[in-house]
Amino acid sequence: MSKLAKVGLAALLPASALVFCAGLPAQAQPVRNLPINRAVNVQGVGIACTGIGFRAERNPRWRNYPVKLEVVNRRGDYLANENVTLFDSHAGTPIRVRCDAPWVLMRLPAGRYEANVTMANGSGEKVTFNAPRAGQSNVIVRFAA
Helix, strand or coil, X not given: CCHHXXXXXXXXXXXXXXXXXXXXXCCCCCXXXXXXXXXXXXXXXXXXXXXXXXXXXXXXXXXHCCEEEEEEECCCCECCCEEEEEEECCCXXXXXXXECCCEEEEECCCEEEEEEEECCCCCEEEEEEEECCCCCEEEEEEECC
16 A cells, blocks of 8 residues: 555544544433422423422422423322433433432423333333423323333
8 A cells, every 4th residue: 555545544534433423322411310399400401300298299389390291100199210311302412310209390492302201110101292382281101000
């Protein structure tokens, strides 16, 4: 191989590696453990984990979140300790949170979203929903067992 060919090949290798890496998905964000009854910011989205007890269920500040995701069993009893991975319609970096209560409240801009909800036993459900421009959307995630 000529010296010129070696120089040309050496110049192409970093560029081809960059093109290859650009095609890979972004590294997943770690799961954020949410505190109970406290609003936090996760990747620019206001999120709260709550829904345990009469005071939390009646708290008027939770009505200001456009999306309330409720995790229940087949009879409608609340479940907790869920992992939620939230995807938006623009295929941005997913938001991954863990909540030790049955409600995950989210201040999402109006639009279409998808969430994968998994429990400690490995069972999972997928839901698609719209965040409203006004009011609150109540998204029920029902597990069979």
